[in-house]
Amino acid sequence: MSRDEQSIRTQKEPTMAVQVTMYLHEDDQWQHRPLHLEMLRYLREENVYGAVTFHAVAGFMGRMSVKTARLVEAGGSLPVVVIFVDTDEHIQRVLPHLKEMAPHRLIVRENVVVEQGELD
Numbered sequence: 001m002s003r004d005e006q007s008i009r010t011q012k013e014p015t016m017a018v019q020v021t022m023y024l025h026e027d028d029q030w031q032h033r034p035l036h037l038e039m040l041r042y043l044r045e046e047n048v049y050g051a052v053t054f055h056a057v058a059g060f061m062g063r064m065s066v067k068t069a070r071l072v073e074a075g076g077s078l079p080v081v082v083i084f085v086d087t088d089e090h091i092q093r094v095l096p097h098l099k100e101m102a103p104h105r106l107i108v109r110e111n112v113v114v115e116q117g118e119l120d
Contacts, residue, residue: 014113018091022082023106030101036080043084046094049119051084087119
């Protein structure tokens with residue numbers, strides 16, 4: 001058997017997962033703490049496979065004007081994005097609490113293919 005044939009046999013098939021993206025404001029709070037950090041804490045406690053938070057340097061939400069980190073008056077209104085990925089079953093379990101934490105924020109759910117790595 002050639003090396004290419006061995007490589008093909010040992011590669012796992014891509015698996016399906018769900019990725020959730022949540023669009024927040026940097027001044028959003030949950031129980032007097034930054035919402036994005038409380039979400040990460042909750043996702044870690046619930047053993048979600050992976051999560052990350054991005055703090056925007058510029059952006060807008062809805063019909064609002066573009067805010068940038070250079071504007072003095074922007075304080076608290078820059079976007080913060082939380083992205084996490086796991087199996088569909090796990091996402092279904094944690095999503096209701098996250099919706100409660102951010103009831104008026106945009107949440108996007110996508111089916112994705114895990115090309116490399118495992119959700120274990």
